[in-house]
Amino acid sequence: TVSVLYWRLLPLPVWPMSAATGEVLALAASFQQSFALATAVELKIPEAIRDGATTTAAIATAAGIPEDSANRLLRALATIGFFEQDHASGRWRNTEKGEATIAVRDTIVHLGKHCAPGWMHLTDALKTQRHVAQQAYGHDTMWDWLVQDPERVATFNANMQLATTRLTDALLTQYDWSQYNGKRLCDVGGGRGHLVGSVIKKHPEIKGVCFDLPEVVAEGKQWAAAQGFDGLTFEGGSFFERVPNAEVITLGHIIHDWNNDKCLGILESCRNAIADDGTLII
Template sequence: MGVDATRPAPSPADRTSAAFLIDEALGFLFPAALRAAAAAGVADHLADGARTPAELAAATGTDGPSLHRVLRLLATRGVFSQEAGGRFGLTPAGDALRSDAPASARAAILMITDRTFWLPAGEMHRCLTDGTSAFEDVFGRPFFEHFARDAATAAVFHDGMAAMSDAENQPIAAAGDFPEKGTVVDVGGGHGGFLAEVLRHRPGLHGVLYDAPHVLAGHRLARDEALTDRWSVAEGDFFTEVPPGDVHLLKRILHDWRDDQCVTLLRNCRRALAPGGRILVVDAVVPEDSDPHQAKALDLLMMASLVGRERTEADFRALFGAAGLRLARIVPTPTVLDIVEAVPQEATD
């Protein structure tokens, strides 16, 4: 193909822009490499010090030269350190890649980079033309329906969500304004990690973990003897009804769903609230600026694989208003998530 004589010669700024954008386009290879390292369990074999790719390959059952190339790229992002003698070590930033780390991110990484998110992200252009998720085009059915039919994929998702939450549950529970007594219902609470932290912070509270039966089968509440007799589980569909309580928690739930579905869910919570009760939505509040924020990336994951989105403060106000609620306040936490508090519209401060 010949040179287009009508196109002006590129300036240094043009070349800089092209090089920048090409580097950005190659960026998808970093999470691909991170997934490969997580799947192989490389970090588990570096807890006691740096090792060569050959040693790591023997320990993980992988190909040494290929593993070296993965580690070399991840070392440029500070996940691993590249040391003398061709050895690679685990950095403080990469320590959570270990499966036994106190706040292990390994399961979360395997979830975020799973094909259920990865493949629709590659088809994101469909979202721009169709105005909806690419997931159903790729997998033949909606996101949660696919998980209900595929136990192995569902386990990756629920284990990953639990791991993603483990590092944030304690600081969010500490930041929340929970009553000293009463019943708190964790709606769509998964394995119960967040509810357990809330109950630890408020010994006078009783907790109800509410979710689908196949999710509740993996809950963790029974593991903590300090919570004995302070919790119960309830099975159901939160689009139909939710158990009664003084506080309803919705952590990383609303961002999964369309506005009309969220309104249905919020109305169900409102009907089930005790007098003076509150709904605490724990989600990221997207800032209205161009600064980096994890919610802006997560929003595209929602767009590609689910039908929901991350929301701004104005979005939450509108959503609550349509459900007969009002936004009482937004409580920041030390994590990327905020606590967005809603009360019935007739309630007074």
Template sequence: MATSPTRPEDEPGDLATRLMDQAMGHYFSAALRTAARLRIADRLAAGPRTPEQLAAATDTHAPHLRRVLRYLAASGIFREDASGAYQLTPIAHQLRTDVPHSLHPAVMMITDELFLRTSAGLTEAVRHGDAAFERLFGAPFFAHLQSDPAKRELFDNGMASLASPADDAVAAAYPFPATGTVVDVGGGRGGLLRAVLRHHPDLTGVLFDLAPPLAHHLLDTDDLKGRWRTQEGDFFASVPQGGDVYVLKHVLHDWPDDACRRILRTCRAAMADGSRLVVVDCVLPPGNAPHFGKTLDVTVLAIFDGRERNADEFAALLSAGGFRLTRVLPTAAFPSIVEAVAE
């Protein structure tokens, strides 16, 4: 939650309350996780229900549940009516598990101990200039996921959910060619590639990633039959050759600059001169205005030792990898599109 600038009418007591409310924000995450784990939004889909009814359905303590729901309703998650029953709000609809672009898996991922324990180690990350996650869990994030299939699935589900609202926005905002091949490098389960192929019916695609996300890819649909293939591999070693457009969505922000340069050089080695690279990440604006990228920036700092970047930082990074930044395009969602040409 972003803090608004100090207003002339702010009294010291008001400022103290606002600061303390933000300091206690981890309780909001805990309350949101509680509602997500209990599938409260699913249970309200048919209409308002009282805390007693919800408690009976979830085998929980009604007075405690009422207090958690009241806390969430104060921030627009659910709404209490005059009878004391709770109902869905537009934002709470996104917590349902049975709706398109559900954010339930993303909430479960972000409020998991992987993220919560890591956020508690942020001070040490700032002190030492590294990722808090490895200090706490004994291994880098992605290495840890390789040893824990359940957490790997949680992460893959969460990332697919978090990315889902942006997939159509990116596919609609960027002028992909009418024909040719799009290579989605580190594309996870392929939500973006699916959206691109649906927007451009004469394109073909390659979904490139590690085995765990590929095992649950989203491309095997009747409308895309014969237009895609998957390929397993490590983007630090090599990527598929022969593509016309290469996409890196939410890849570079996971890594520090030296690792990003390695990824970019691997992509460049597979690309012909003049081929396009499309980077989908937040592009940080200047100044103090709120921006979701600033939240993500601190998140990836603690977990991966990654970072969000501004346009100048992207230009320098791309140049070191053999590319020239040509333009930055906004989308209707939180990430932007950074286009570059292989030189």
């Protein structure tokens, strides 16, 4: 399998074809590049190389895989510019792209290892307009599968925190949160509490609550404690059943995850919990 993968990562034109056909085939094969990348990143190979494991044997030991497998994976990813090998010494180095994977590791692993199984069932999802989580994950939702493993939860939470933190400055400066001083703000499906924590850090008179699945808030609490989000509280539960009472509720990157019926369920829980003159921010 790995030799096929290596062959596929090479530039494609093996027989005469139009540029358009070449582009189409390259795109069709590109999942192999994503999977190879996600695997190397999941095994922390870029970190191992950065930290001095530069022979194939040392990288294999750090990654916990046989040397021959490491050799094949490294060579495959060298064809698309993540690693370089010095031919005289056989030692590996990260390219700039290889080094760049380290800061976004959790996002790469989340996409390549958590999201990809769902995409395998896109045809069924389109035909039935139902979630395909049972087929893809053996559970009713991807999250029911994620929460089985604390490492998956930590990777997922760190990925969402990274994604949302890129927006936080704009959210804090472009919106007048001070109008909610003295009120209770609940971020529903709030992950590690990264958004609501940032809001109350800047506006300490707002009472912040992060609501998410119990396993998610358990990991989130530990992370938030190190961020100085004083006063932030966490509640665990399912937004299909209830959410905490609040004058202001935020839903960040939630609604796009669900079909219309499920979205109505989430919105109904918010309606039941929000003050009559409250605000829902999506």
